[in-house]
Amino acid sequence: MNENNMLNLQTYIVDFNKPLKLSSGKVLEKYTLKYETYGTLNKDKSNAVLVCHALSGNHHAAGLYSNEEKPGWWNNMIGPEKPIDTNKLFVVCPNNLGGCHGSSGPSTINPENKKIYGSDFPIITVSDWVDSQKNLMKHLGINRWKFVIGGSLGGMQAFQWSVQYPSMIENCIIIAAAPKLTAQNIAFNEVARQAIMKDPNWCDGNYLENNVSPNQGLALARMLGHITYLSDESMKEKFGRDLKLSKLNYNYDVEFQIESYLRYQGEKFVSGFDANTYLLMTKSLDYFDPIKDMGDMFISNLNITNAKFLVISFTSDWRFPPIRSKEIVKILINNNKRISYSEINADGGHDAFLMNNQDYFDVMKEFIDEACNGI
Amino acid sequence: MAFRKDLVQISSWIMPNTKVLDLGCGSGELLRILQQEKNIEGYGIDNDINNIKMSLKNNINILQFDLDNGLKDFESNSFDYVVLAQSLQVIKNPQELIKEMRRIGKEIIVSFPNMGHWSSRLQLLFRGMMPITQSLPFKWHDTPNIHLCTIEDFLIFCKENNLNIEEVLVTNHKQQASLFTKIAPNFFGQIATFRIR
Numbered sequence: 001m002n003e004n005n006m007l008n009l010q011t012y013i014v015d016f017n018k019p020l021k022l023s024s025g026k027v028l029e030k031y032t033l034k035y036e037t038y039g040t041l042n043k044d045k046s047n048a049v050l051v052c053h054a055l056s057g058n059h060h061a062a063g064l065y066s067n068e069e070k071p072g073w074w075n076n077m078i079g080p081e082k083p084i085d086t087n088k089l090f091v092v093c094p095n096n097l098g099g100c101h102g103s104s105g106p107s108t109i110n111p112e113n114k115k116i117y118g119s120d121f122p123i124i125t126v127s128d129w130v131d132s133q134k135n136l137m138k139h140l141g142i143n144r145w146k147f148v149i150g151g152s153l154g155g156m157q158a159f160q161w162s163v164q165y166p167s168m169i170e171n172c173i174i175i176a177a178a179p180k181l182t183a184q185n186i187a188f189n190e191v192a193r194q195a196i197m198k199d200p201n202w203c204d205g206n207y208l209e210n211n212v213s214p215n216q217g218l219a220l221a222r223m224l225g226h227i228t229y230l231s232d233e234s235m236k237e238k239f240g241r242d243l244k245l246s247k248l249n250y251n252y253d254v255e256f257q258i259e260s261y262l263r264y265q266g267e268k269f270v271s272g273f274d275a276n277t278y279l280l281m282t283k284s285l286d287y288f289d290p291i292k293d294m295g296d297m298f299i300s301n302l303n304i305t306n307a308k309f310l311v312i313s314f315t316s317d318w319r320f321p322p323i324r325s326k327e328i329v330k331i332l333i334n335n336n337k338r339i340s341y342s343e344i345n346a347d348g349g350h351d352a353f354l355m356n357n358q359d360y361f362d363v364m365k366e367f368i369d370e371a372c373n374g375i
Numbered sequence: 376m377a378f379r380k381d382l383v384q385i386s387s388w389i390m391p392n393t394k395v396l397d398l399g400c401g402s403g404e405l406l407r408i409l410q411q412e413k414n415i416e417g418y419g420i421d422n423d424i425n426n427i428k429m430s431l432k433n434n435i436n437i438l439q440f441d442l443d444n445g446l447k448d449f450e451s452n453s454f455d456y457v458v459l460a461q462s463l464q465v466i467k468n469p470q471e472l473i474k475e476m477r478r479i480g481k482e483i484i485v486s487f488p489n490m491g492h493w494s495s496r497l498q499l500l501f502r503g504m505m506p507i508t509q510s511l512p513f514k515w516h517d518t519p520n521i522h523l524c525t526i527e528d529f530l531i532f533c534k535e536n537n538l539n540i541e542e543v544l545v546t547n548h549k550q551q552a553s554l555f556t557k558i559a560p561n562f563f564g565q566i567a568t569f570r571i572r
Contacts, residue, residue, distance in 0.1 A: 326448065329438065329448065330448040333418065333438075333448060333449065334448075334449075334450050334453070336394075336416065338436050339418075339436055339438075340427075340430075340431060340436050340437045340438065341437075341438045341439055341440075342424070342427050342437075342439045343439045344424075345424070359424050359428075362428050363424075363427060363428060363431065366428050366431035366432050367431050369432075370431060370432060370434050
């Protein structure tokens with residue numbers, strides 16, 4: 001609890017009644033965002049940081065609630081004297097629209113008809129998230145983010161911020177991301193979606209209404225996803241060909257440790273995640289392509305921003321490998337942006353962005369501290 | 376730490392308000408000074424994580440790239456200067472890199488330790504061993520320096536590759552230009568810095 005006091009962890013829910021026009025053309029008349037904050041907003045509101053979460057993340061990025069075993073997903077990064085230092089910075093982390101941890105999403109009630117949204121919840125894009133986050137920013141009275149920071153899908157939101165609201169962002173940290181997905185990335189997402197949609201309990205997305213859940217499908221989707229978040233190296237190191245029992249049984253039960261681990265990950269995941277949210281998040285990943293979507297606006301807005309960029313990739317990440325992060329770097333260099341890039345030596349795969357790594361933390365800390373001079 | 380003489384020379388050659396790319400920038404010292412004193416815009420490239428951290432601390436734009444993979448991410452003629460300060464000797468394909476530097480920069484600046492210095496010559500002549508000097512302190516088996524050359528070698532290289540030498544500065548072990556380094560640069564010079572168009 002003491003650490004939470006130092007962190008100044010606060011949780012809020014805010015209702016927005018102004019309609020949000022979405023990329024799809026649909027409109028969300030009303031919506032709710034749940035978010036956490038850490039640290040304290042200074043007088044001139046110049047120390048605010050937006051942390052954007054990834055596919056399976058949520059607003060609970062740091063701190064530990066009394067009923068929890070594990071702290072928030074980025075507790076190693078956010079806190080007093082951590083790289084995102086809450087002694088200096090005021091951090092805001094919302095649950096994305098379409099999520100399943102308190103913000104409006106497919107598992108919440110549609111205020112129009114008082115029924116669970118289910119498949120009626122519109123698809124939300126990265127650009128829509130940025131719009132909703134901008135509304136949250138206005139709600140908090142913040143005019144400019146000192147930093148927008150995110151990894152993976154969160155990194156894409158940070159990148160989008162810099163071109164969607166180029167004058168509202170001072171520093172942009174894009175970790176383990178890409179300017180768009182490849183066919184292979186989309187292919188993995190499609191298999192995940194098929195796993196969910198082929199589950200007999202999916203009920204065309206209206207499973208909650210029918211009091212069932214496509215848990216098998218969601219677990220499979222998560223297992224597949226999980227493989228792509230790890231590296232061959234880290235799997236070898238963690239599991240190798242270790243057996244659960246001492247010998248082979250020549251049947252189809254769990255025999256290798258990796259099988260057991262994946263099944264456990266799948267089962268654990270379904271207890272806290274909504275299948276429709278998973279579908280939505282993978283779709284917004286697939287759709288993400290600001291350079292194409294924004295056309296000339298992309299370059300003209302990039303020219304407007306004074307933001308300083310930091311792009312980070314990890315050597316063993318094959319979901320969004322360094323070469324993909326370098327695509328972002330190249331665009332920024334060739335548009336004369338202030339940008340630094342680091343390729344962190346790590347064998348944790350894509351998930352390395354969530355793991356402890358001294359080089360990674362040092363690079364983050366040096367960049368953030370330098371940018372915080374004067375706060 | 377004293378500012379390296381070749382870096383002082385290089386910074387004196389760089390005009391204010393220009394755009395500079397510094398290859399193998401180390402802790403970003405050159406760019407930091409140029410940013411403060413000449414209001415340049417610039418990027419440094421280095422592949423050592425500790426140099427990345429120090430460069431971030433120095434508030435310069437630092438890119439963790441491997442120079443041996445080339446500079447294809449940079450557009451042609453996009454910089455006023457491309458600098459390669461005392462890193463020429465660690466590059467796998469110096470000819471290709473210098474060609475790339477010329478493509479990107481209007482002017483290029485290259486400095487390197489001179490293998491023709493008298494102490495290197497004497498060590499090889501009398502001791503029959505690979506030279507170990509102040510600027511080249513490594514043993515033959517653990518050196519990162521794989522493409523060492525003399526000033527004479529580099530002059531020939533420039534001629535063969537149609538590189539126009541605008542200016543040369545050669546300094547001795549005290550990082551100074553002396554009468555000796557002027558009379559016989561390839562014998563008395565320890566570091567040579569070339570400005571090329």
